[in-house]
Amino acid sequence: MTTLGKIIAVHSYKGGTGKTLLSANLAATFVKHGKKVCLFDLDFRAPSLSTVLKIEKVECWLNEYLNGTCEIDKVLIDLSDRIQNSGKLFVGLANPSTEAMRDMSAKDRKWEMRALGRLLALRNSLLNDKGFDYLIFDTSPGLQYSSINAIVGADLVIVATTLDRSDVDGTKRMLHELYDLFEKKTDIVLNKVLHDVYSQPGKEELHVKIKDLYQAPLLGIIPCFCDVLKAEGSILFAQERPEHPFAKILDEMATKIDNMA
Amino acid sequence: MVSKQEVLGKRPLQILEKIRENLERLNDKMEVMIELQKHGRKDFQPLPETPLDVMTLLSMPDHLRKTAMTLCRLGRATAEEISQQTHRARAVESAYLNQLVIMGYLKKERKGRKAYFYIEKESQG
Numbered sequence: 001m002t003t004l005g006k007i008i009a010v011h012s013y014k015g016g017t018g019k020t021l022l023s024a025n026l027a028a029t030f031v032k033h034g035k036k037v038c039l040f041d042l043d044f045r046a047p048s049l050s051t052v053l054k055i056e057k058v059e060c061w062l063n064e065y066l067n068g069t070c071e072i073d074k075v076l077i078d079l080s081d082r083i084q085n086s087g088k089l090f091v092g093l094a095n096p097s098t099e100a101m102r103d104m105s106a107k108d109r110k111w112e113m114r115a116l117g118r119l120l121a122l123r124n125s126l127l128n129d130k131g132f133d134y135l136i137f138d139t140s141p142g143l144q145y146s147s148i149n150a151i152v153g154a155d156l157v158i159v160a161t162t163l164d165r166s167d168v169d170g171t172k173r174m175l176h177e178l179y180d181l182f183e184k185k186t187d188i189v190l191n192k193v194l195h196d197v198y199s200q201p202g203k204e205e206l207h208v209k210i211k212d213l214y215q216a217p218l219l220g221i222i223p224c225f226c227d228v229l230k231a232e233g234s235i236l237f238a239q240e241r242p243e244h245p246f247a248k249i250l251d252e253m254a255t256k257i258d259n260m261a
Numbered sequence: 262m263v264s265k266q267e268v269l270g271k272r273p274l275q276i277l278e279k280i281r282e283n284l285e286r287l288n289d290k291m292e293v294m295i296e297l298q299k300h301g302r303k304d305f306q307p308l309p310e311t312p313l314d315v316m317t318l319l320s321m322p323d324h325l326r327k328t329a330m331t332l333c334r335l336g337r338a339t340a341e342e343i344s345q346q347t348h349r350a351r352a353v354e355s356a357y358l359n360q361l362v363i364m365g366y367l368k369k370e371r372k373g374r375k376a377y378f379y380i381e382k383e384s385q386g
Contacts, residue, residue, distance in 0.1 A: 113314040117382050120334065148315040152333070181319060181326065 005127035008257070009042075009137040009154035011147055013170030017160040018191040020048050021228070023138035026158075028238035029250040031080070031087035033258070035133040038076060038090040038126060042150045043140045044104040047094035053079065061095035063104060066115040072125055083239050090132075104146070112145045119153040142170075143178070151179065156257065157186045158219060163193065168213065175216055185260075187219035189253070197223050220253045222246065282374045288352070289376060292359045311365040313380050328357040329366065337379040 010023045020043070027039040040062060041049035050058070055077060064070035076090040083089050095101075107115070119137075126132045137154060139147035151157055157179050161171045171188075179186040190210055196202030203221070210218050225246055228237065237246045311317070313333070318326055331346045332338055340355035347354060358378045361367045370377050 109312045109314040109316070112316075113312040113380075114382050116315060116333070117336075117380075120336075145315065148319070152315055152318070152330070178319070181323070182330065183327070 005123075005131075005133050005135070006156060006257070006260075007123065007127070007135045007137065007154045008156045008158060009139055009147075009150040010158045010160060011139045011151060011174075012141045012160040012167075013174050014162075014164070014167045015046075015141040017141070017162055017167065018189075018222070019043075019141070019160050020052060020138050022158070022160055022189060022191070022222075023136050024049065024052055025236060025238045025246070025250050026254060027089060027134070027136050028083055028236045029247070029254040030134050031083045031089045032085050032238060032242075033254055034086045036088040036131060037134045037136065038092060038132055039136045040092040040138065041094040042137045042146050044094045044146050045101060045140050045144065047096040047101070049091060049138065050093045050096055053091060055079075055091070055093065058093055058095075061100070062092045063095045063100055065092070066118050068114065068118065072122065082236070107145070112149065115146070116149045116152060119149055122153070143174075148178070151184060152182055154184065156260070157184045158189055159186060159216075160189050160191050161214075162191055172214060175214060187217050188214050189219050189222065191222045192224045193221055194224050197221055219256060220249055222249055278374075285374070285376075289355065289359060292356045293363065296356075296360050296363050309365055310381060313361075313366040317366070325357055325361060328354055329361060332358070332361075332367065332378060332380065337377055339375050339377055343378075 008026075010019045010026075012019050020041075023039060027037045030037045039049065041047050042062070044063065049055075058077065060070040060074040062075055065072050065075045072092070075092045077093070078088070078090055080088045080090075094104075122135060126135060137150040139150045141147070159171060159174070159179070161167055175186060188210065190206075193206070195206050197206060206221060207218060210221075223245070225244075227244070228246055231237075235241065237244050238250050241247055313329060318329055318333075321329060327347055327349075328343060331343050335342060335346070340358055341351050343358065344351040344354040358367065359369070362369045362378070366380070367378050368381050370379070
C-alpha cells in the first residue's frame with residue numbers, strides 16, 4: 001500500500017462555511033504548484049461545482065460512477081487549460097437536477113456500502129494508476145452518508161468552520177464523535193474570521209484560542225474578505241487574483257499539506 | 262482418506278505444516294464457538310448478511326471498527342494481513358474477524374491453508 005498521492009475530504013458541521021470555495025481554490029492552488037489534481041463534488045444534496053466552474057457539457061456524472069453504470073474516466077472533465085503553469089486539473093461533478101438529488105437521497109445502506117467501495121477504488125485507479133497527486137472531495141455538511149463515505153476514504157479531513165457558536169459546538173462534537181472514531185488526521189480551517197489576524201500578536205492569540213477550543217491542528221485562518229463574498233462564488237482566486245491575500249493563504253495551506261508525511 | 266503411512270512417509274516439515282494448519286482451523290472454530298457462547302446463541306447459524314456501511318461502522322465498538330475499517334481498505338485479507346496494518350496480534354484480529362462474520366458483516370473463505378475475509382458487495386438489496 002505505497003501510494004504517493006493523497007485523498008483530502010473537505011467537510012463541515014454546518015452549511016455555508018466555505019467548503020466549496022476552499023476545495024475549488026485549494027485544488028487550483030495545488031495545480032499552480034504543478035500537481036495533478038481531481039476535485040470531486042460529493043455534495044449530492046446540493047451540487048454546486050458545475051455552477052461554480054461554469055461547466056455545461058457533462059458526459060457522465062459522479063452519481064453514475066457510484067451507481068456502477070459508468071467508468072471513472074468518463075466522469076473526469078479536464079480543466080487544465082483554465083489554470084496556468086504546469087499542473088493538471090480534473091473535476092468529477094454531482095448531477096444538480098432535482099431528479100438526481102431525489103434519487104441520491106433515497107439510496108439504501110447497501111447502496112451506500114457499495115458507493116464506499118467505489119470511492120475507495122479511486123485510490124487505485126486514480127492515485128496509483130493515473131498518477132494523480134491529490135483527490136479532493138467536496139462534501140455535504142453534517143452527518144450525511146456521502147460525506148462519511150468521503151471521510152472514511154480520505155487520508156486527511158479538512159474541517160471548515162467559523163466562530164459561529166452553534167458551528168463551534170457541532171464541530172467539536174464531530175471531532176470527537178466522527179473523525180476520531182475513524183482515526184482520521186483532521187485539520188481545522190477557520191473561515192470568515194473578523195478578528196485581527198494581520199498583526200502578529202493578534203494572529204498568535206487566535207491560534208491559541210482555536211487550538212484550545214478544538215484540540216486539533218490548525219491548517220489556516222481565512223479572514224472575512226468582502227471581495228471573496230462579492231465574487232458570489234464564481235472566481236478561482238488562486239488563478240484569477242494571485243496577488244489577493246486569500247490566494248496567499250491558500251498557498252501556505254497547500255505547502256503545509258504537501259509537507260505532511 | 263489419507264492413510265497414516267502416507268502422512269508419516271512425508272518429510273517432517275510437511276507434517277508440522279499439516280499440524281499447524283489443523284491447529285489453526287481448530288483455533289478458528291473455537292473462536293467462533295466462544296463468540297457464539299458469549300452472545301448466548303444456541304444455533305450455530307451466523308446472523309443474516311448485513312451491509313457494512315459507514316453508519317454501522319460508526320456505531321461499532323472501537324476494537325471491531327479498527328478491524329472492519331482495515332478490511333474495508335484492503336478489500337480482502339487474512340487475519341495476518343490485517344494484523345500487519347493494525348499492529349495487533351494475529352490471533353486478536355482473527356477473533357475480531359470471526360466475530361464480524363458471525364454478526365453478518367463479513368464473509369469468510371478458505372483457500373488451502375489460509376482463511377480470507379471479505380465484504381460481500383455484489384448481492385443486490
